[in-house]
Structures are given as C-alpha cells and as structure tokens.
Amino acid sequence: MASLHAAVLDWYAVRARRLPWRDPSCSPWGVLLSEVMSQQTPLARVEPIWRDWMARWPTPADLARESPGEVVRAWGRLGYPRRALRLHEAATTITERHDGQVPRDQTELRALPGIGDYTAAAVAAFAYGDRSVVVDTNVRRVQARAVTGTAQASPAMTRAEVALAGHLLPDDDEAAATWNVAVMELGALVCTARSPRCDVCPVSGSCAWVLGGRPAYDGPPRRGQKWHGTDRQVRGVILQTLRELPTAVPRPDLAPTHDEAQVDRCLAGLIEDGLVEPVPGDRFALPGLTEASA
DNA sequence: AATCCGTGGAC
C-alpha cells in the first residue's frame, strides 16, 4: 500500500493543475466557494466565475450583503442555480453565527445549506489541512478500479466505499489532505470515466482493474438523465431570460417557445425555490432586485 | 431509495 501512496503523491507533485483555490494564500471562503461551484460542474467552467466572485465578494459578509438576485445573475450559466442561493444563505449564516469565519468543524460545515458530506470533508481538508475522508466521484472511480478491480463504481455511494477511503487515508493530517486532492486529481486527469489513460497512470502497475484485464462493468446501469422537453430545460430557459434582461419580464416573454402550462408549472417551482420573484403587473424578476420591480 | 435539479464539452 505504501507504494500506491508514493506513486500517486509523486505523480501529483508533478502533474497537479495550478488552480487558484489551491494556492496556500487562498482563504477558507475561497475554498468553500470553489467546492460548491464544482459540484457536478467541470473545473474549467468554474474558474472564471470563481475569480469574479472572489473579486466581488472576498468574504462571506460581502456576499451576505448582496441581493439574492445579483448572486443568481453572477452565477451565470454554471448550472444548478439553487447552489447560488444556498451559498448566499450560507454566507449569511457564517456572518451571523460564526463571526464571519468559515467553520472548521465538519458537523458545523455540514449544517450549512448546500454543503453535504463531500463538501464538508473537502473544506476541512483543503481549507484547514485536516484529516477528513473525502469521497467524490473521482475517488469512487479510482478506488473501484485500482483496489476493487471494477470498471466503474456503483450508481450510489456505499458505506464500503467510505470505509475503504478511510482505510487508504494517511494518518498524518497534512499527508491526508494531500492524498485526498491527489486521488481526485488522478481521477480527473488520468483515471477518467470514458477513456482512462492507463498508459500514463502511475498506479497501473498495481491496479486491480488493469491486472484483471480491464473487465467491462457489469453492475446496475446508471439512470440516464433526460433533458429535451423537461422542466429542467424550461427552468433554465426562464432563468436565462431573467439573467439577461435588466428589468422585470411579463409571463409570455419568459420562455416564448415553450408550452404555457409547463412554463406556469416551472415558474411556480422557481418562485417556490426563491429563484424568481413575482412583481406587480404579472411580471417576474430575479429576487430582491428592487430596481427591477420599480 | 429514487428523483429532481442546469449546462456544455467530448465522443
């Protein structure tokens, strides 16, 4: 096992991407932002938005002072815009209940909106250098191949995967934090889902999946996500319209090419979520933008 | 436990 760790850590020392939130001078707030933005989102798309946000709202208190509508607008097309709302709520909680400091304790992090097991562990590790069990899709895939010998991880995360990650984690705090990010990076750059680059993989010599002849995945299939014609698509269209226009928008202009009943349903959902606000005159706007309601 | 929630690049 020692050779596995050395191989991954040596590879990471040479091949790690330079990402702004990996800079030692990056604040815990910057790390938290990067982790939430990165949920289900490729890092290449996150980086420019992250830079915008850090320049505009360098502390939780700065974001907490902003209107939710401006935050949703600044989220742009990162996807899953409820994350922007939750980040705004989290910033408020941090400002009011944590003296403006991002919590270090994983239980306290986990209590913040939009922060689950993964993100709490990641912030503890990457912002504070603590030993925490970080299990994301990359870690799950690398473990499935290198240790378990299967082509993919199962659709849902299992206790066994978390236990294995905990077993592989170095005892030392700093070594554990580096190990976590190194395995994630290996999964992102080499041990990829589609076309793993085993020819350049530092672990291929001891990889259970490679040694087993790279057998095909035979577990339960993942549920394919529909897109065309779904509420998710229409919600996206409505929100894109509201992001682009400076003033409140009449209902018929929100998503003109889509079914009215579906638009109404999606609009109700967006209002329920707090992503859209009705304003007088049967118009709609991003929330809290008083100039848009005038 | 299963489903919902955006977006866009790679193949």
Place this chain on the structure above:
DNA sequence: TGTCCAAGGAT
C-alpha cells in the same frame, strides 16, 4: 446526433 457525465445536495 445522441449519449455520457462532470470536485453533489435535498427531499
């Protein structure tokens, strides 16, 4: 061209 899937979370 359509399918896959990316540093997940909430219900």
